[in-house]
Amino acid sequence: MLKFTEAGHIDPELLMNPFWVESLSQVSPEHTHDFYEFFIIREGTCRHVANGQTQLLKPGCLVxxxxSDIHKYERLGDEDCRxxxxxxxxxxxxxxxxxxDEPAFKEGLLSGAEPPVALLSQLEMLDVVRHFERFLLLATLDKIKxxxxxxxxxxxxLTQYFLKPDNVEKPxxxxWLEQTLSQMQLKENLLGGLQALYRLSGRSVGHVNRAFRQYLQQTPTEYVNQLKLNIARNLLLTTEWKVVDIALESGFxxxxxxxxxxxxxxxxxPLDFRRNAAK
Incomplete structure (x- = not known):
């Protein structure tokens, strides 16, 4: 049984090591490790055998x-996977x-027979990938940041994708909504706030509000605020800007x-968040 270690897989000056697996022909045989690991399916499908249980994975599956989980990957017919x-x-x-500080959540996350799997929408998947690619860029420029x-x-x-009562598949x-959400990722649109979102959708305010409730389980206002707060969080972690400047840069x-x-x-x-993250 192969056992991979932190020392052999993670830069001693960093907390994680993201890397792309382009094909199942590149994966290791059945193995375990002494570190935690996430992986997210970007393209294709595969069979994931973990602790003797089989999980069928498709794009958007975040595992x-x-x-000490023991796992391996297997092809589904002629399908490959990235x-x-x-x-x-x-x-x-x-x-x-x-x-x-959620003991019940931690217990459920760590004690299950199978590794937890969250199913992300295409936009959520792209957002997660973008964040890890951002980390890779920072790792080449400033390892502290x-x-x-x-x-x-x-x-x-952990909070957005695993701290949930269940991981049911979303419709x-x-x-039109996916395109609107994608356009709202652009700074010039995000700074336009709620009115820009409604304009970009090409739908009535009532139609947009109902769609957000149905597909995203939140209001358009909550969604826009979350995008702005994500920018603010990243600036708090990666710059020494004053809070007032971060607020303005984030669209508040x-x-x-x-x-x-x-x-x-x-x-x-905000400042407590910056200080606690630096510990």
Whole structure:
């Protein structure tokens, strides 16, 4: 049985090591490891055999591997598979779980017979991939900032995709809504806020509001605020900017409103978030 180690897979100055697996012909035979690991299927399908259980994976499947999970990948017929693999230091994930301070969630995440799997929409999948690619860029420029970014990223992934009562498959998002969400990722549109979202959709306000509830389980206002807060979080982790400058850069005209929304979403004030991430 192969056993991979942190020392052999993760830069000692970093908390994680994301890398692309372009084909199942590149994967290792059945193995285990002493670190945590995520992987997300980008293209194709495969059979994932973990701890004697078989999981059928498709694009958007985000898998959370625990230390000592034993697993391997198998082809489904002639299908091949491309995925992003992220080896994470044991201590980094444990610190993220300790920060969340949800014992029942941690127990459920770590004690199941099979590795937990979250099914992401195409946009969610692209967002996760983008964040890890951002980490890779930072790792080449400033390893301290890369470590800070990794801490926030681990916490976000655990809360957004695994801290749920279940991981039921979501209905397919209509093309017009998917295109709107994609366009809202552009800074010039995001700074336009809610009105820009409605304009880009080409639908009535009521139609858009109902679609957000149905497909995203949130309001358009909550979605726009979340996008802005993601920008603010990244700036807090990777720059030394003042909070007022970060608020304005993230699209918040009112600093008091920014503080309120940030604390509501992250359960701590912006500067506390920066200080805690640096520990």
């Amino acid at each position: 959370f591997m625990r230390p 995925f992003l693999n992220i080896a994470c230091r044991y201590k980094a994930v444990e610190q993220a779980l300790a920060y969340l 890369a470590r800070l970014y990794a801490k926030g990223l681990l916490t976000d992934i 397919d998002i209509p093309l 005209d009112n600093v008091s409103h920014f503080y309120h929304q940030f604390k509501k979403f992250y359960h701590q004030a």
